[in-house]
Amino acid sequence: MxxxxxxxxxxxxxxxxxxxxxxxxxxxxxxxxxxxxxxxxxxxxxxxxxxxxxxxxxxxxxxxxxxxxxxxxxxxxxxxxxxxxxxxxxxxxxxxxxxxxxxxxxxxxxxxxxxxxxxxxxxxxxxxxxxxxxxxxxxxxxxxxxxxxxxxxxxxxxxxxxxxxxxxxxxxxxxxxxxxxxxxxxxxxxxxxxxxxxxxxxxxxxxxxxxxxxxxxxxxxxxxxxxxxxxxxxxxxxxxxxxxxSNDYEENQITIAYETLRGSTEKMAQYIEEGIKQVWSEIKVKLCNLAHMDNSDIIVEIFKSKAVLLGSPTMNNGIFPSIAGLIELIKGTKLKDKHYSAFGSYGWSGESVGQIIEDFKRYNFRVIDEGIKQLWAPDEDAKNRCIEFGKSFANKIKDSDKKEI
Ligand SMILES: Cc1cc2nc3c(=O)[nH]c(=O)nc-3n(C[C@H](O)[C@H](O)[C@H](O)COP(=O)(O)O)c2cc1C
Missing domain, CATH: 3.60.15.10 (Ribonuclease Z/Hydroxyacylglutathione hydrolase-like)
Incomplete structure (x- = not known):
């Protein structure tokens, strides 16, 4: 042809x-x-x-x-x-x-x-x-x-x-x-x-x-x-x-990217989204479950975003492998100047959130909050904590936007 x-x-x-x-x-x-x-x-x-x-x-x-x-x-x-x-x-x-x-x-x-x-x-x-x-x-x-x-x-x-x-x-x-x-x-x-x-x-x-x-x-x-x-x-x-x-492009978006074994981290993602929306109705919140989306699509969502939350359950005393891979991809794509934080569920030792934040800091990502973690599945109290976390995270991004103007 x-x-x-x-x-x-x-x-x-x-x-x-x-x-x-x-x-x-x-x-x-x-x-x-x-x-x-x-x-x-x-x-x-x-x-x-x-x-x-x-x-x-x-x-x-x-x-x-x-x-x-x-x-x-x-x-x-x-x-x-x-x-x-x-x-x-x-x-x-x-x-x-x-x-x-x-x-x-x-x-x-x-x-x-x-x-x-x-x-x-x-x-x-x-x-x-x-x-x-x-x-x-x-x-x-x-x-x-x-x-x-x-x-x-x-x-x-x-x-x-x-x-x-x-x-x-x-x-x-x-x-x-x-x-x-x-x-x-x-x-x-x-x-x-x-x-x-x-x-x-x-x-x-x-x-x-x-x-x-x-x-x-x-x-x-x-x-x-x-x-x-x-x-x-x-x-x-x-x-x-x-x-x-190529010129510090961003849209009015926050991306929440996560992987989940049994659904608890996913619930946290949804509650955090709810919190963000309560204080910032105009912002687009994009939920990306790594099990259902390609990294090459997720990185586009992250590229467009002002802020990014990564969610990982603790697995084998560490970060879920797909989330660890995504951190590498964000680093390689040089998107570290977004605002970052992390969340995740755990069963006993609960290292994932701390390790994500540590990685962010090691690679000079802009960490805006130390993150939130939850023992096992979120109950009503944990749901409210996640919503409050979402609200506080969104307010920090808004404040930071105002300072930069
Ligand atoms: C294979 C496997 C390994 C795990 N390793 C740990 C661990 O090292 N430390 C810990 O705190 N929890 C560990 N957990 C428990 C999970 O973190 C816990 O079940 C959590 O609530 C899962 O969140 P999810 O529902 O979002 O998948 C492990 C679970 C599985 C299935």
Whole structure:
């Protein structure tokens, strides 16, 4: 399958509808993904990116239907991650001497992954490659989200090939491969999920790079990310979203994420929510049971929140393993500047809440309360304590909001 982006540019990537998880289990897609590869035909023919290794043979065979491979003059790799470079192995067997344009860091990552001495040509920010009527201009975009990433802007069609930046995971049908063919809210949520899971840990770098991109004053009419749909109706919409998301973004939300063995910690979560709502009716409280939600979705809720409560029963004198994993994920995503506290039920020794708070402090999370714990199932008295805890927690966040204004 292929389809035209513009007269001179054809999508020649692969759709992977049954691909539910990216990076092991780090990022769920639920409806799969696309690996976007683009063929530009001009006086010189250029292939931008390839697809994931297991689809390499299929990719090369489909590409032959679009062009005699010997007529590909240049290959451009926007970053070395295998879901975009993996098919190089199959492709280079057919055209081993074709130059591969990429950043210096990509040469290292591609050599490290393939151990092949292909004809690499290093490009730097501002370098240009004239291919006929069109010109490719390269902009390094280090740590968005790999050290070797780069944007490629193409004149005439005014396309920004943006690597994983501005991407989303969709395994769209042919008619759905443009932003204007999709439900805007779902597209927003999918783009945000990619942002949080891949880019949020580099917020400051992203913000600077997006400002730089804006200041280049490029007349961008189309954005082709390396996953998901092409932005053509209003490409500046997603550029502006990245500028917002990378700048201390938060919504009026508190997230309560918990796991429970027998339901007591879950009851505590519900009572705490009740307390929060009693003093702050406008705030959205999002309850996330780790048994029923992916971490890659929960981290999006945490990203959006002003404050976060983690709930864990005590298990084997410690924190429930999934909650311990979530703390690692929050740390890695660098969301420690939210307001944090903890809660949980226990049966005899009751270490979980104290250990969560200790972890928060060790990693310099902003702890706003030492938390609340409950022996066995909450009774009426414990219910009231949880409600009071929720009220007091909400009031502290409100006060802190006022101080920051
Ligand atoms: C496998 C297992 C290990 C446990 N280990 C501890 C423990 O080390 N210390 C403790 O205080 N309670 C321990 N408990 C008791 C639970 O913390 C207690 O039942 C709690 O109320 C469970 O909360 P939940 O209903 O939210 O799952 C353990 C329970 C189970 C099932």
């Amino acid at each position: 292929s389809y035209k982006i513009t007269e001179g540019v054809t999508w020649v990537g692969k759709i992977h509808p049954d691909f539910g998880q990216v990076f092991g289990k780090k990022l769920s897609t639920k409806i799969g993904t696309t690996y976007n590869s683009f063929l530009i035909k001009d006086e010189k023919n250029v292939l931008i990116d390839t697809v994931w290794s297991p689809l390499g043979k299929e990719f090369v065979s489909d590409l032959k239907k679009e062009i005699d491979l010997k007529e590909i003059d240049y290959i451009v790799i926007t970053h070395g991650e295998l879901d975009h470079s993996g098919a190089l192995e199959d492709l280079m067997e057919e055209i081993p001497h074709t130059p591969i344009f990429c950043t210096g860091a990509s040469i290292c990552s591609l050599k490290g992954q393939f151990h092949k001495d292909w004809n690499f040509i290093q490009v730097k920010t501002g370098d240009e490659l004239i291919i006929g009527e069109r010109k490719l201009i390269f902009y390094e975009s280090k740590m968005l989200h790999w050290p070797d990433s780069m944007f490629v802007y193409m004149t005439k069609d005014n396309i920004l090939f943006s690597t994983d930046v501005f991407g989303q995971n969709y395994s769209a049908h042919e008619s759905l491969l443009f932003d204007d063919c999709l439900d805007g809210e779902e597209l927003y949520q999918r783009a945000l999920k990619v942002y949080v899971n891949l880019f949020a840990s580099y917020n400051k770098i992203v913000n600077k790079k997006i400002e730089e991109l804006k200041n280049l004053n490029l007349d961008i009419k189309i954005i082709c990310p390396s996953h998901g749909v092409t932005w053509r109706s209003n490409p500046w919409y997603i550029i502006d979203k990245y500028a917002q998301w």
